[in-house]
Amino acid sequence: xxxxxxxxxxxxxxxxINDIKSGVVFVxxxxxxxxxxxxxxxxxxIIVLLIALAIGxxxxxRSKPPxxxxxxxxxxxxxxxxxxxxxxxxxxENIQNFSTDLPDPVIPPFDxxxxxxxxxx
Amino acid sequence: xxLLRVILAKxxxxxxxPYLVLFFLSFLAYIFAPPILxxxxxxxxxxxxxxxxxxxxFLVLKQDYLNTPSLDNQQKAMLLAKQTIVSRDLxxxxxxxxxxxxxxxxxxxxxPIKPVxxxxxxxxxxxxxxxxxxxxxxxxxxxKKLSQKYQDSVPEKDSVSKFGIVANKIAxxxxxQMDSKAAFDELIPKLPNPMPTGLSARVQELTSSAKIIDDKxxxxxxxxxxxxxxxxxxxxxxxxxxxxxxxxxxxxxxxWINRLIDIDINYVQLQN
Numbered sequence: 001x002x003x004x005x006x007x008x009x010x011x012x013x014x015x016x017i018n019d020i021k022s023g024v025v026f027v028x029x030x031x032x033x034x035x036x037x038x039x040x041x042x043x044x045x046i047i048v049l050l051i052a053l054a055i056g057x058x059x060x061x062r063s064k065p066p067x068x069x070x071x072x073x074x075x076x077x078x079x080x081x082x083x084x085x086x087x088x089x090x091x092x093e094n095i096q097n098f099s100t101d102l103p104d105p106v107i108p109p110f111d112x113x114x115x116x117x118x119x120x121x
Numbered sequence: 122x123x124l125l126r127v128i129l130a131k132x133x134x135x136x137x138x139p140y141l142v143l144f145f146l147s148f149l150a151y152i153f154a155p156p157i158l159x160x161x162x163x164x165x166x167x168x169x170x171x172x173x174x175x176x177x178x179f180l181v182l183k184q185d186y187l188n189t190p191s192l193d194n195q196q197k198a199m200l201l202a203k204q205t206i207v208s209r210d211l212x213x214x215x216x217x218x219x220x221x222x223x224x225x226x227x228x229x230x231x232x233p234i235k236p237v238x239x240x241x242x243x244x245x246x247x248x249x250x251x252x253x254x255x256x257x258x259x260x261x262x263x264x265k266k267l268s269q270k271y272q273d274s275v276p277e278k279d280s281v282s283k284f285g286i287v288a289n290k291i292a293x294x295x296x297x298q299m300d301s302k303a304a305f306d307e308l309i310p311k312l313p314n315p316m317p318t319g320l321s322a323r324v325q326e327l328t329s330s331a332k333i334i335d336d337k338x339x340x341x342x343x344x345x346x347x348x349x350x351x352x353x354x355x356x357x358x359x360x361x362x363x364x365x366x367x368x369x370x371x372x373x374x375x376x377w378i379n380r381l382i383d384i385d386i387n388y389v390q391l392q393n
Contacts, residue, residue: 084390086382088304095297095375100367102360103286105220108169110213111176112275114206115268116198116261118187 233342280354
């Protein structure tokens with residue numbers, strides 16, 4: 001397993017390997033990066049900000065903001081008053097129903113002079 | 122019935138069955154029929170209704186006779202006069218009985234109004250006798266004499282009804298006093314023992330107030346002067362002056378029972 005060795009004979013591959021080893025192949029990339037370095041920095045900053053926003057949102061979603069509500073004073077319970085009635089209400093009703101009108105019953109008119117004389121008509 | 126028998130025969134029902142059914146239905150009707158009770162009130166209403174009818178007819182016939190004094194018209198008017206006198210006196214007698222019945226309905230044994238009850242009954246007897254008397258009248262002169270005699274003696278008897286009406290109110294007040302007294306006697310043992318000072322004073326007040334009301338009722342009843350019934354009952358203030366007294370006593374009774382009920386609610390009902 002340790003004796004395994006690859007023999008490269010292709011001249012193009014050998015040239016590419018040598019370029020990589022000497023760093024020639026990276027020169028254009030390096031130049032490009034140097035030219036657009038501020039774009040990279042700006043993009044990096046934006047990405048960092050977006051990540052920070054995403055992390056912040058995730059954290060805020062996990063812990064809900066406190067809701068400020070008035071203290072619980074309980075549901076209003078109707079006050080049930082015990083209706084107390086006296087055993088002697090009927091006497092009060094009798095008094096209230098007692099009529100003080102007089103004459104009661106009314107005495108109707110009666111003719112006490114029933115005869116056939118003309119003076120009575 | 123024959124048709125019924127044919128139908129029953131065809132239906133194979135025994136011939137005595139319909140009679141049994143009829144008997145059963147009659148029995149049910151007898152049991153559940155509403156009782157027709159002739160009370161003093163209904164009797165008075167009937168008698169007064171008879172008098173009103175008779176009197177209006179009598180006035181017409183009397184006018185006919187005075188316009189055309191024929192024997193026929195006289196006989197007709199005489200006949201109706203006698204009928205009207207009977208119905209008038211029966212109506213007065215039943216009015217007195219109605220008042221006696223009203224007073225009796227309160228079930229009070231109150232000494233000061235007993236003379237009124239006796240007078241009402243005496244007046245009732247008088248009117249019943251007067252109703253009989255008119256039947257013996259045959260001539261116009263007899264009728265005139267009877268009517269004059271009646272007018273001499275009747276004012277006193279008529280005035281008794283007014284006293285009866287006041288006595289009826291007094292009996293009602295006495296009944297209320299008796300009920301109130303019974304309520305008071307029933308309440309006292311239910312109150313806390315020993316009584317709080319405030320409650321004790323309130324109970325004492327009730328006792329003294331009841332005495333004041335009793336005295337006022339007694340005074341009202343004692344002022345029913347039957348000896349001068351005619352003179353007194355014809356005055357315009359006979360009823361008016363007594364209405365004031367009735368209102369005053371009623372107000373005191375209402376105040377009294379309100380205080381009793383207040384004690385009952387606060388010291389008995391709410392404690393249970």
